Amino acid sequence: xxxxxxxxxxxxxxxxxxxxxxxxxxxxxxxxxxxxxxxxxxxxxxxxxxxxxxxxxxxxxxxxxxxxxxxxxxxxxxxxxxxxxxxxxxxxxxxxxxxxxxxxxxxxxxxxxxxxxxxxxxxxxxxxxxxxxxxxxxxxxxxxxxxxxxxxxxxxxxxxxxxxxxxxxxxxxxxxxxxxxxxxxxxxxxxxxxxxxxxxxxxxxxxxxxxxxxxxxxxxxxxxxxxxxxxxxxxxxxxxxxxxxxxxx
Numbered sequence: 001x002x003x004x005x006x007x008x009x010x011x012x013x014x015x016x017x018x019x020x021x022x023x024x025x026x027x028x029x030x031x032x033x034x035x036x037x038x039x040x041x042x043x044x045x046x047x048x049x050x051x052x053x054x055x056x057x058x059x060x061x062x063x064x065x066x067x068x069x070x071x072x073x074x075x076x077x078x079x080x081x082x083x084x085x086x087x088x089x090x091x092x093x094x095x096x097x098x099x100x101x102x103x104x105x106x107x108x109x110x111x112x113x114x115x116x117x118x119x120x121x122x123x124x125x126x127x128x129x130x131x132x133x134x135x136x137x138x139x140x141x142x143x144x145x146x147x148x149x150x151x152x153x154x155x156x157x158x159x160x161x162x163x164x165x166x167x168x169x170x171x172x173x174x175x176x177x178x179x180x181x182x183x184x185x186x187x188x189x190x191x192x193x194x195x196x197x198x199x200x201x202x203x204x205x206x207x208x209x210x211x212x213x214x215x216x217x218x219x220x221x222x223x224x225x226x227x228x229x230x231x232x233x234x235x236x237x238x239x240x241x242x243x244x245x246x247x248x249x
Contacts, residue, residue: 044204044247044248044249045210045245045246045247045248046195046198046199046206046245046246046248047243047244047245048191048194048195048198048243048244048245048246049191049194049241049242049243049244050186050187050188050189050190050191050192050194050241050242050244051187051190051239051240051241052183052184052186052187052190052239052240052241052242053237053238053239054179054182054183054237054238055222055235055236055237056173056175056179056235056236056237056238057140057173057234057235057236058140058171058172058173058233058234058235058236059138059140059172059173059174059175060136060137060138060140060171060172060173060174061135061136061137061138061139061140061143061144061169061170061171061172062134062135062136062169062170062172063134063135063136063137063143063146063147063168063169063170064132064133064134064168065088065132065133065134065135065160065168066130066131066132066160066161067081067084067085067088067130067131067133067158067159067160067161068081068128068129068130068159068160068161069081069084069128069129069130069159070125070127070128070129071125071126071127071129072125072126072127073127074109074126074127077127077128077129078107078129080129081107081129081130081131083157084131084157084158084159085104085131085133087153087156087157087158088133088153088158089102089133091146091150091152091153091156092133092135092146095142095145095146095149096139096142096145096146097135097137097139097142097143097146098137101135101136101137101139102133102134102135103133103134103136104131104132104133104134105131105132105133105134106131107129107130107131108129108130108131109127109128109129110127110128110129110130111126111127112125112126112127112128113126130161140171140234141234143169144169144234147168147169169232170231170232171231171232171233171234171236172231173219173236173238176217176219176238179238180217183217183238183240184214184240184242187214187215187240187241187242188212188242188244191242191243191244192206192244192246195244195246199248202248204248204249205248205249206246206247206248206249207246207247207248207249208246208247209244209245209246209247210245210246210247211244211245212242212243212244212245213242213243213244214240214242215240215241215242215243216240217238217239217240218238218239218240219236219237219238220236220237220238220239221233221235221236221237222235222236222237223235224237
């Protein structure tokens with residue numbers, strides 16, 4: 001810029017204006033390009049899922065044995081429910097279940113004469129008495145065998161309530177927290193392998209983890225048939241699916 005024939009202050013102002021215009025042009029080109037680059041980099045990631053499964057065995061069995069009796073005489077009904085209870089406790093202990101693993105619930109009494117919607121006919125069994133004995137044991141195999149032999153109780157005159165036939169024993173796995181770290185490590189490793197495969201196909205490299213969701217742990221029956229319930233199977237399968245996002249470089 002030629003300032004020889006112009007006042008110094010005017011020339012200086014023109015120089016400053018020129019510099020500002022130049023900087024504006026440079027900034028106008030740099031910042032959009034920079035933010036476009038940043039946005040492009042931040043969208044360059046892949047989302048993958050990592051599966052981990054582990055076969056486990058239940059370590060706790062809870063068996064609720066509900067039995068009933070009916071009689072028109074309350075005292076006779078009480079004597080019969082006591083007899084059935086004695087038969088059941090004796091049977092359980094004979095099968096290897098310890099006394100401290102057996103607990104008795106209260107006797108429930110239902111007087112049909114106290115029911116407002118009863119029929120008008122004379123009743124041969126006015127009283128219905130029921131009781132629940134609960135077995136809580138870590139010896140799941142012992143409980144399973146006793147359950148298979150419960151026909152011996154039927155032969156001795158024990159009358160089971162209907163719910164004792166539906167799902168009488170719950171087999172529970174209580175050590176989920178102990179295996180979580182190992183399973184999460186496996187799920188993360190499987191997710192990383194999936195990300196590597198994706199990166200190969202896109203000529204990229206897998207970078208650091210962007211986000212990670214450990215997923216929900218599910219306890220499933222070992223044999224996943226349509227009507228299978230995991231609570232009724234000693235052998236189970238624990239599954240977790242983790243969702244992880246990796247940066248791609």
